[in-house]
Structures are given as C-alpha cells and as structure tokens.
Amino acid sequence: MRNIFVIFFSLTFLAGCMTAGKKVEYGLKSITADDMKTHISILASDEFLGRAPSTEGEEKTINYLAEEFRRIGLEPANNGSFFQEVSLVKITADPEMKVDISGGRNRINLKYREDIIGGSPQQKEFIRLDNSGIIFVGYGINSPENNWNDYEGLDVKGKTVLMLINDPGYATSDETLFEGKTMTYFGRWTYKYEEAARQGASAVIIIHETGAAAYPWEVVQNSWGGSQFSLRNDPLASSALQFCGWITNESGRKIFQAAGLDFDGLTRAASGRDFRAVEMNMGLSVNFRNEVEYSVSDNVAALWPGGRKADEYIIYCAHWDHFGVSNTFRGDSILNGAVDNATGTAALLEIAEAFANLPARQNRSILFLSVTCEEQGLLGSDFYANNPLFPPGKTAAVINMDALNIFGRTRDMIISGYGYNQLDDYAIAVLEKYGRYASPDPTPEKGGYFRSDHFSFAKVGIPSINLSAGVDNVEQGKAWGLARSEEWIRENYHEPSDNYEPDKWDFDGMIEDVKVYFETGYNLSMTDKFPEWNPGVPFKALRDEMMENQKP
Ligand SMILES: [Zn+2]
CATH class of the missing domain: 3.50.30.30 (Glucose Oxidase; domain 1)
Known part of the structure; x- marks a missing residue:
C-alpha cells in the first residue's frame, strides 16, 4: 500500500512539475530585447528629464508606467489607483x-x-x-x-x-x-x-x-x-x-x-x-x-492577482527615479539614468507581461512596485515597507532589480547578501537550470547590500534578494567583465553619460537575466513554504515575530 501511494504521489508530483515547466515557457517567450529597448528608450529619453521626484519628469514616468501596467492587464494595487503617494521633506x-x-x-x-x-x-x-x-x-x-x-x-x-x-x-x-x-x-x-x-x-x-x-x-x-x-x-x-x-x-x-x-x-x-x-x-x-520644504512623490504599484494563494504576495521592485536635470555639468545636463534604473524599470514591465502571458494563473499574487527616491536614500521603498498595501506577513519575498547588464551574456549573476536567506536557493536553481551560477558580491566590504531597495524590506523583516548583473562574461571571461563593470562605475555611475546607447549595449545577457528574475519569481509564487532568513541574520527576529503575530 505504502509503495503504491508513494509511486502515485511521485507521478502526480512530476506531472505537476512538467506542466508548470511548460507553462513558464509562455512567459519566458514574451521577454524580448525589442520590448526592453522600447521601454528603456522612452524612460531614459530627454523628454523624461532624468526622472527626478516631484518634477514634470516624475509625472511623465509614473503615467507611462501606469498606462503600460493597464495595457498589460494588471490591476491598480492601491484602492483603484496605480499610485501610492509618498510625502517627502527636503x-x-x-x-x-x-x-x-x-x-x-x-x-x-x-x-x-x-x-x-x-x-x-x-x-x-x-x-x-x-x-x-x-x-x-x-x-x-x-x-x-x-x-x-x-x-x-x-x-x-x-x-x-x-x-x-x-x-x-x-x-x-x-x-x-x-x-x-x-x-x-x-x-x-x-x-x-x-x-x-x-x-x-x-x-x-x-x-x-x-x-x-x-x-x-x-x-x-x-x-x-x-x-x-x-x-x-x-x-x-x-x-x-x-x-x-x-x-x-x-x-x-x-x-x-x-x-x-x-x-x-x-x-x-x-x-x-x-x-x-x-x-x-x-x-x-x-x-x-x-x-524645510515639503513635497510629494509617488510609488507605482500594480497587481497581477494569483490563483490558489491569491492572498499571498511576491513583490518585484525597481526604482523609477534618477537625478533629473543638474546645472553642475557642462553640456549634457540631463542625468537620464538609462542603466540606473531605466533597465530595471523596463524589466518590471516586461516581467508583468510575462506573467500576463501565462496560460494559467500562478498561485500567489504578484505586486509590481516601482518606487521613488531610491537615489535619495531608499525613501520610496522604505515608505512602502512601513505603509504596505498588502500584509507584510503575507508577503513571501521581494526581488529587487537595479541596473541591469549591458555587456553581454554572463555565466553568473551576483547576489549581494549571499547566504542571508533562502531566496538564494530559488535564484541558484534557476541559474543552474541554464548552466549558470550565482556569485557573492565581489566587494562585500563596500556594503552594497544596504544600497538598494531590497534593504528597505529586509529592515522590516521581509526576505528580499538583490540579484544583479554578473561579471563572468561568456565570450570574454571574468577579468574582462569585472573591468567593464568597474569602468562603467567610474565613468557613468550617477553621471550625465548614463545614456541609452542601443548600438553600444549588448542585450543578450540582459534578456537572460530578466528571464531568471521572472522564473525565480514564478517558482516562488508556486511553492507552499515561505522562504526564511538564515539563522544569525539580524532581520530574522523581525520576521519570526511578524509570522508569530499573525497566527490565528
Ligand atoms: Zn539604482
């Protein structure tokens, strides 16, 4: 009896996996370089004025995101609105x-x-x-x-x-x-x-x-x-x-x-x-x-509801803001932030479309959150984490995307805060499926883990992962990849030269990475367990307390 049950169980389990595997293909196929190029070229255009919070550039950006989310078929996540107002002070x-x-x-x-x-x-x-x-x-x-x-x-x-x-x-x-x-x-x-x-x-x-x-x-x-x-x-x-x-x-x-x-x-x-x-x-x-001056800005929040576990959530996060127009630079005065973070914002739209293309709903609901004021100290994500639209104890995970790969295919992707929580395992499983691997942050002494929006969620206890561009270039090797990345930081990071340059950028690696984000989030939406912080990580106690408090 027991063996028969085990065999029966295994067969249904396998069948379940295979259909899930096939289903995910529909989403993966819809992620294309052409779509990414369209979104990035618009978000990083001079017309969007460098996407500074509380400016005309913000208006254009958040309206574009809301229209795109609506076109793809997502629901406004904040009581009928795609916007969550964030009150700021300068x-x-x-x-x-x-x-x-x-x-x-x-x-x-x-x-x-x-x-x-x-x-x-x-x-x-x-x-x-x-x-x-x-x-x-x-x-x-x-x-x-x-x-x-x-x-x-x-x-x-x-x-x-x-x-x-x-x-x-x-x-x-x-x-x-x-x-x-x-x-x-x-x-x-x-x-x-x-x-x-x-x-x-x-x-x-x-x-x-x-x-x-x-x-x-x-x-x-x-x-x-x-x-x-x-x-x-x-x-x-x-x-x-x-x-x-x-x-x-x-x-x-x-x-x-x-x-x-x-x-x-x-x-x-x-x-x-x-x-x-x-x-x-x-x-x-x-x-x-x-x-003291007061102003407001907005996070953009769009929901793709789930099926069997629609009351549990996975968040994809990417900041839409950058530095706007500056008068301290001669010549080009617009900081377009093409890599940082038109790329991640475009990925958010592309992944939303991938979910919308699935033949059946994933189990958990997916929140697409494009936050403001990352460049001013992670303020938009901090605001969401402390004023969530959905219960933090029902939020299984956050996947953050900030500055994607423009240098071609890599064997690796980098996880800052490698080993902090079980989200690593989900990302690694997907990377390995494609013969790739995850590397820890090559310079962890610089505290990169605390310098993008995933950290705002970690701070309140929600497991989050910052999965970013790898350096082990498939054609040119690791030393070359690391040199490109360092050169980019030196010359273009937070400079007016962070422009959209379709002729110079290699989109092949970016597309592979976006597919990894999508598939990792999809798998997370289909599991029964919530990923956890590993023992000894300072955010674990907050999460444990949060989960304890929501028990009936
Ligand atoms: Zn950024």
Missing part, C-alpha cells in the same frame, strides 16, 4: 553653520565642511544644542544577535554620541566577530543614526575613515553638503536627535587629544568584547538655521 542646513567642540580649557577649531559636516533630521527652522556632553560609544552598536551592546548601562539623553564607522569584524578581520570584513547593517551610518535616536541621544557624530567607510571624505562632503531628502514621517524627525554628522579622522583624533584620551588605544579597544563607553568631558554646541 531639509537644507545652513552651510555656514558654526560647530564648536570644547571642554575645560580646550577648544577645537572646526571648519564646517572641511572638518565636520552634517545636518538635522528635525523639520524645524532653528537648531540649537549647548554644550551637549560627548560620549565615545565605540561602534555605537546594540545587537543582541551579536551579543554586543556599546550602550550598555548608559543614559545618553541630552548627550552627543561619538563613534567609529563600520563594525568590530571589519576592524579586526576576525570572521567570528559580526561578519568579518563584510560590512554588516551595524556598520552603516544609517544604522548608527537610527540606534542613537532609539537610545535618545541629542546628537551623533561618526568619525570618518576611508577604508572602513568604503569612500573618501569628499563623498561624505558631497552627500551631506546640499539638501537632504527624507520621509515626512521619518522616525528620526520625532526623535531627540538635533544634529547628525561626520567628522574627519584627523579632527576626531583632536577631540581625544583635547580630552587627554588615547585615540589609537580606545579605537582598538572598541572592537574588544570588554569595551565600555567613555565620557569625554567635552561638549558639542551647534546653532543654525534649517530650511
């Missing part, structure tokens, strides 16, 4: 502000922008802090998963927390501490600001170091020198934080000297388990004007 700190750090008879002469830079997350006109006591909190990390708390036993209310960038694993290269050289969430400046806010601090200052930050001081200056966009309901705005900034390594060192403390000794001690925060007997004073 804050510009006075570039002439005075920042003063002193203690006892010592005063450190700091030049704003040269030595220290930052701003306020507060949406108010005047910012003032008087002699807020500075505490050196090591890396400023509170992580039970890593059994690490730099704030242990501290009350930082009214205080300024001073800390190092990155994490103890990076500093020591010890693979048993955090993730060794790989930058973790705890190493990013965003985390450090958020944790300082949770702790109730009044100000936070990060000590810069080029290697540990993965970029030089000039990048800090460029990112913090102008206006800062944030969500209108940014949690930092309702925290006690008045000032968030960075200080150069040299000036950070001066604070320790003035306090009579050993910079090298204490920074080394900060990566040891018995490190305790140090009161420096120094204070921070700032007093400046803050310009």
Whole structure:
C-alpha cells in the first residue's frame, strides 16, 4: 500500500512539475530585447528629464508606467489607483553653520565642511544644542544577535554620541566577530543614526575613515553638503536627535587629544568584547538655521492577482527615479539614468507581461512596485515597507532589480547578501537550470547590500534578494567583465553619460537575466513554504515575530 501511494504521489508530483515547466515557457517567450529597448528608450529619453521626484519628469514616468501596467492587464494595487503617494521633506542646513567642540580649557577649531559636516533630521527652522556632553560609544552598536551592546548601562539623553564607522569584524578581520570584513547593517551610518535616536541621544557624530567607510571624505562632503531628502514621517524627525554628522579622522583624533584620551588605544579597544563607553568631558554646541520644504512623490504599484494563494504576495521592485536635470555639468545636463534604473524599470514591465502571458494563473499574487527616491536614500521603498498595501506577513519575498547588464551574456549573476536567506536557493536553481551560477558580491566590504531597495524590506523583516548583473562574461571571461563593470562605475555611475546607447549595449545577457528574475519569481509564487532568513541574520527576529503575530 505504502509503495503504491508513494509511486502515485511521485507521478502526480512530476506531472505537476512538467506542466508548470511548460507553462513558464509562455512567459519566458514574451521577454524580448525589442520590448526592453522600447521601454528603456522612452524612460531614459530627454523628454523624461532624468526622472527626478516631484518634477514634470516624475509625472511623465509614473503615467507611462501606469498606462503600460493597464495595457498589460494588471490591476491598480492601491484602492483603484496605480499610485501610492509618498510625502517627502527636503531639509537644507545652513552651510555656514558654526560647530564648536570644547571642554575645560580646550577648544577645537572646526571648519564646517572641511572638518565636520552634517545636518538635522528635525523639520524645524532653528537648531540649537549647548554644550551637549560627548560620549565615545565605540561602534555605537546594540545587537543582541551579536551579543554586543556599546550602550550598555548608559543614559545618553541630552548627550552627543561619538563613534567609529563600520563594525568590530571589519576592524579586526576576525570572521567570528559580526561578519568579518563584510560590512554588516551595524556598520552603516544609517544604522548608527537610527540606534542613537532609539537610545535618545541629542546628537551623533561618526568619525570618518576611508577604508572602513568604503569612500573618501569628499563623498561624505558631497552627500551631506546640499539638501537632504527624507520621509515626512521619518522616525528620526520625532526623535531627540538635533544634529547628525561626520567628522574627519584627523579632527576626531583632536577631540581625544583635547580630552587627554588615547585615540589609537580606545579605537582598538572598541572592537574588544570588554569595551565600555567613555565620557569625554567635552561638549558639542551647534546653532543654525534649517530650511524645510515639503513635497510629494509617488510609488507605482500594480497587481497581477494569483490563483490558489491569491492572498499571498511576491513583490518585484525597481526604482523609477534618477537625478533629473543638474546645472553642475557642462553640456549634457540631463542625468537620464538609462542603466540606473531605466533597465530595471523596463524589466518590471516586461516581467508583468510575462506573467500576463501565462496560460494559467500562478498561485500567489504578484505586486509590481516601482518606487521613488531610491537615489535619495531608499525613501520610496522604505515608505512602502512601513505603509504596505498588502500584509507584510503575507508577503513571501521581494526581488529587487537595479541596473541591469549591458555587456553581454554572463555565466553568473551576483547576489549581494549571499547566504542571508533562502531566496538564494530559488535564484541558484534557476541559474543552474541554464548552466549558470550565482556569485557573492565581489566587494562585500563596500556594503552594497544596504544600497538598494531590497534593504528597505529586509529592515522590516521581509526576505528580499538583490540579484544583479554578473561579471563572468561568456565570450570574454571574468577579468574582462569585472573591468567593464568597474569602468562603467567610474565613468557613468550617477553621471550625465548614463545614456541609452542601443548600438553600444549588448542585450543578450540582459534578456537572460530578466528571464531568471521572472522564473525565480514564478517558482516562488508556486511553492507552499515561505522562504526564511538564515539563522544569525539580524532581520530574522523581525520576521519570526511578524509570522508569530499573525497566527490565528
Ligand atoms: Zn539604482
């Protein structure tokens, strides 16, 4: 009896797989270079003005996406609308502000922008802090998963927390501490600001170091020198934080000297388990004007409903925004963002069409989400993750697409955050079906995992994957592929030269990758289980709690 049952079960299982395999072919066939070219040429055209949020370029972009989703047959995902409004705020700190750090008879002469830079997350006109006591909190990390708390036993209310960038694993290269050289969430400046806010601090200052930050001081200056966009309901705005900034390594060192403390000794001690925060007997004073402007932008959300499990969701995500028109470049002033991210946005439309071409509905519903303000700090995806249109506990997975391959077929695709969750296995299975493979991020110390929209979902606990262009070129090999990719970043990344160039681009690899995105999402829509975070990953606890809470 048992054997007969097993055989019967296996046969029906196989039959199920074969039909699923055949069905997926209908979708795969509809993914073509011609369609991709059409979408990219429109999205990256000068008429779309570089797709900057809250501009005419946004109007054109989101209307094009909504019309295309409607044409393909998708449903508006937000109560009859394809749009989800995102309220933004633009804050510009006075570039002439005075920042003063002193203690006892010592005063450190700091030049704003040269030595220290930052701003306020507060949406108010005047910012003032008087002699807020500075505490050196090591890396400023509170992580039970890593059994690490730099704030242990501290009350930082009214205080300024001073800390190092990155994490103890990076500093020591010890693979048993955090993730060794790989930058973790705890190493990013965003985390450090958020944790300082949770702790109730009044100000936070990060000590810069080029290697540990993965970029030089000039990048800090460029990112913090102008206006800062944030969500209108940014949690930092309702925290006690008045000032968030960075200080150069040299000036950070001066604070320790003035306090009579050993910079090298204490920074080394900060990566040891018995490190305790140090009161420096120094204070921070700032007093400046803050310009606050409100605006709105939109995420675009379209639904392709599922069948048997229509109340469960898979999200495909790709940011539509780029930098718009700039007056800092001579000649071509439009940043068209053809690769970044007209390609990913086009893929979203192409994958939607592939699902619409299936002969039968997939089981889970598919949400196509094109988010705004990725380039301003993942704001649109952050907004969706915290204001979801469908229950997060019913959202099985997020697949993010940002900047696709224009250099031809590759054997590999890259997964940043490789090994974080079981989504890797789904992508790998599809790649292997086509004789391809997945590689981990070749430069994980740069923290690439935290620099596109999949991270906004990870942060709330929803398993997400950032699967991106490989470098192991089928014709030219890996060294060539890596060189092309690095050359592109050097010359075109966030530059007006990121243009659509159909004669130069090789679409063969891009199309193969889009098919992998589609098939991976299709397979995910057909499983019974939800993919999970792997043990030890910081987002796992949030997901476990989310799933526990929705149990009847
Ligand atoms: Zn991008």
